[in-house]
Amino acid sequence: MKILIGITTKNRAQILPKAIDSALSQDYQNKEVWVFDDASTDDTSLLQNQYPQVNWITSAESKGLMYARNLFMDQEGFELFCSLDDDAWFLKSDSLSKVIHFFENDSRIAAIGFDMLDKQNGLPSVIKQTVSLTNSYIGCGHVIHCSAARQVGFYTLAPGYYGSEEKDLCLRLIDSNYLILKYTGEYVWHDKTNIERDxxxxxxxxxxxxxxxxxxxxxxxxxxxxxxxxxxxxxxxxxxxxxxxxxxxxxxxxxxxxxxxLTKKTLRKAVSVKGFKKYQSYKNHGQIYMGSTFI
Structure with a gap:
């Protein structure tokens, strides 16, 4: 399965190389790394010469994270999309290989979220890896099956620039009988930098x-x-x-x-009652994924 590792960035030239290096260092061979420069005004464009092996998309005007993610997922020739924030990076080189194994063996899986670490939640002394059923993922580090996302219409734009996009997509995926999993113990570090963050x-x-x-x-x-x-x-x-x-x-x-x-952009498209109840019940479900079954 070919995977596109997509990083969306805006005015974070100082920290962006860590995310790019992390993506390039993944030992899974059938991959491409793309960066969407969302109208940066700092030195981000200068990094293109430093990383010629990366596919750069530069936007003259700010389009936003959801636009970029949808653009990445809609590219031809890729079965999977890994979204990595520009202030996040993998801690191990085989993280993608481990996750992709699950997609290769179960067509019901729509998305797998990595376990997140940051300055407040450091690396635990004992690491136990489990894959479990959940109802959403954290956007700064996850892998999603492009065809599943395409089937439900990708991310839906909202009035605000940030918030609830992952929940909205995951609810629609669950309503379409897909699985959302969390890979506990397989870490992505999220630096949560405040650069360009109000x-x-x-x-x-x-x-x-x-x-x-x-x-x-x-x-x-x-x-x-x-x-x-x-x-x-x-x-x-x-x-x-x-x-x-x-x-x-x-x-x-x-x-x-x-x-x-009060606007004319309030069209409702509710999920089924069954899908809504599944989404609610999966929030703290915690059932361990064992291939075709859960325990």
Whole structure:
């Protein structure tokens, strides 16, 4: 199976080489590494000479992460797409080989997420590797089957630039009877650099997109309780983390959602009740994947 390792970047020339080197160092041979430069204004373009083996796509205007991911997944000749953030990198050279093995042996698998490490969650003293059933993945390091993503329509753009895109895609994949797995113990390091990252604006966007996700996909039977519950949880989260001053950005995110409802871009396409219930039950499911069965 041929895999495209895609990295989307914007104004992170200082840290981007670590992600590229990590991708190139993977021992899986049938791969290509692509970088989407989302209208960077720093020295990112100078890295093209340093990495001629990488396929560079440079956008004159900012298109956003979801645009880039959809572009990567829609390229001909690739069965799999590995999304790696520009501030993330593999810790081992055989991570892709291990994950691709599962795709090769089970056509039901749509996506596998890597285990994430960062400055707050360092490498554990004892590493136990398991592959288990889940309902979503963390976007900064995952592998997805391109044909499965194409079948459900790839990522759907939301009003905000960030938030809930993985949940939205995974819900639709689960509704189409695909599996989402997590590879615990197979790590990707996420540096979570604040370069080009406005935390208040990001949270505002995340709140809005989470409500949009619920509105678009929740079956009508559960829609209003789901929206009410999400709004309450968002404010509770904001008040729990007072030091980050998220109350204002939470309120603005809720406002953005209701403003979006008044537009003509609110077309609902809810999943089935069965798919919605599966998605909910898989959140903390934890069943260990054993090839064709779970334990």
């Amino acid at each position: 935390l208040q604006l990001q949270h505002r966007s995340g709140v809005c997109n989470d409500l949009v996700f619920a509105y678009r996909r929740t079956p009508i039977l559960y829609l209003f309780p789901a929206l009410f519950s999400k709004i309450i949880k968002q404010f509770l989260f904001a008040f729990t983390y007072k030091k980050n001053r998220l109350g204002g950005s939470t309120a603005k995110g809720v406002y953005d959602f209701f403003a979006w409802l």
